Amino acid sequence: MKTDSPHILCVNPWIHDFAAFDFWAKPLGLLTLAAIMREKGITVSYIDCLDRFHPREPSQMKVLWDGRGPFRKTQIDLPQGLENTGKKFSRYGIKPQWFKEDLEQINKPDIIFVTSLMTYWASGVQETIEAVKEVYPDIPVVLGGIYASLCHDHAAKNTLADLVIKGPGEHQLKNIIQKFTGFELDAGNLPDVNIPDVEISGVSDVPGISNRVNDLDDLPFPALDLQNKIVYAPVLTSRGCPFSCEYCASSYLEPKLRRRSPENVFKEIEHWHYSHGVKNFAFYDDALLVNAGKYAFLLFEKIIASKMDLFFHTPNALHIREITRKAADLMFEAGFKTIRLGLETTDFSADRSHDVKVAENEFFNAIAHLKAAGFEEKQIGAYLLCGLPGQNLDDVEASVQVVKHAGIIPVLAYYTPIPHTPMWSDAVKQSKFNLLEHPVFTNNTLFPCVNSSRDLARISQLKNS
Structure with missing residues (x-):
């Protein structure tokens, strides 16, 4: 040995x-x-x-x-x-x-x-x-x-x-x-x-x-x-996600949702702030607000009580139905500056093609809570999926308009075909590239599952609208 x-x-x-x-x-x-x-x-x-x-x-x-x-x-x-x-x-x-x-x-x-x-x-x-x-x-x-x-x-x-x-x-x-x-x-x-x-x-x-x-x-x-x-610090309070979305590999990579204690996460934030002067923190969680009463709220309360001058960002998106008035108030007081919502689409019908994780009233209630807490329009963005296999761009355009009308920013999230996800087989069948040949063909910049030049032009217009 x-x-x-x-x-x-x-x-x-x-x-x-x-x-x-x-x-x-x-x-x-x-x-x-x-x-x-x-x-x-x-x-x-x-x-x-x-x-x-x-x-x-x-x-x-x-x-x-x-x-x-x-x-x-x-x-x-x-x-x-x-x-x-x-x-x-x-x-x-x-x-x-x-x-x-x-x-x-x-x-x-x-x-x-x-x-x-x-x-x-x-x-x-x-x-x-x-x-x-x-x-x-x-x-x-x-x-x-x-x-x-x-x-x-x-x-x-x-x-x-x-x-x-x-x-x-x-x-x-x-x-x-x-x-x-x-x-x-x-x-x-x-x-x-x-x-x-x-x-x-x-x-x-x-x-x-x-x-x-x-x-x-x-x-x-x-x-x-x-x-x-160190100009910012990533923070992961949990691993895994309770949802198994058709386009996402999170549940394959982390089959179980596991949590850190709020005390442990707070100590980490405190460590980077006081030892290295870090002010910006990005949460990497897929489920930051899930069961927030036992986890996120306790963390936010500790941050608020500490009076540290910090900025928090949520690039991985928050679950919309978890944004209650209390959640919005605590996030604002704690110093959240970048809010991203996992909306996907504003087609809230029960018979829509893909998973329904949020109802229409939950979406509008979440926005109302965030704005009442003090968040500005420029701080709140809603991810909208674009470029899915067989997707009708009329639905994307309608979603963009609904989000704009709600007074927040639509953020187009271009679809990337990912192995080991339920949507992978459809993507392989419908893609204009051989996705099995090399992963580079799954790059969302290529819009691998958008086969019409007209649709590609329309996506460009939606992005710039």
Whole structure:
């Protein structure tokens, strides 16, 4: 058994896309693993290929008041099969030479962990691992994250990763580290997720983690301090979602809704504010307000009582029916500045094609509560799904008008076909691309399930209306 602590490098990969912007986007899973390993005595390094504040960045990157801002952008060749789209494709993030220099300047790692987010950013992950292997060809690379979980076979076949894992990584750490380094990680108090279809190929002979508990409060706060600069902090108060929407993979990635205590979440917010001066926080939850009386309200009350001057944002959308007058008042007093509602459509009929999660009166009541609490129109946006398989754009246009009439901002959410979702098979059948060939064809910028040029023009008009 190896007793010397290994050195593990964590890498957040480049993005390859037609457009990208830092909308409070951080690799929370990877940074949580980094914090766990650091807490267990392992040496951890971190390189963020999306770093807006890289030391070699010659110009100060723009930072909006809420912490968001643009990534460095470099045009690259269009993926095969998209050469005739007339679009421009880019690498977002630091220069490859900077990445190479960063890799060469750190002490040689024993394992390299690479995360992944959007499935259609697959080629960015591929390029990142190729760059890693050029500097450290003999060091094992472990790939995890959303793309790795949803497109496991594609990732295993098309990247140079030595191991591709599915699902949350914290309960797989012990096996991975022991397999590649021989180091015995003390895995006590790591949460047990009990998720089927989570596998580590080739390590079945390694003993699993003992003394596991199902308590997210036992996890350390993510290692945001490994960044060159912290301009906002992502916060996740829960994992999972009680809904199983046809277009969403949340219930596949996290089959159970698990919660952190309000006390634990408050301590995290307090930590980043007082230790690092962070004022902007983005909630990553899929179900922030669900069962709010036992969770969110207690957290908001603690924030209000603390009198910390903070700004909160909800990019992942709030469940509309949970926005009561009390919820709206507490959010306003706590310092919420960006409210996004998961509306999807204003077709509230019971016989509509897709799930009905909110009734018409609930939608208008929620808006009334938010405005009565003090929120302005520019702070409230409602996500409307656009580009679904077989979708009638008349319904989208009608929804846009209803939302505008309600006095808030319609935000078109372009549909991305995602494997392991109920809608995936319809998308595969109706798409103008072969979605099974490569994840890049699922990119919502391409509107893969909109086959009419007339409809594409109409979507453009709706976006700009």
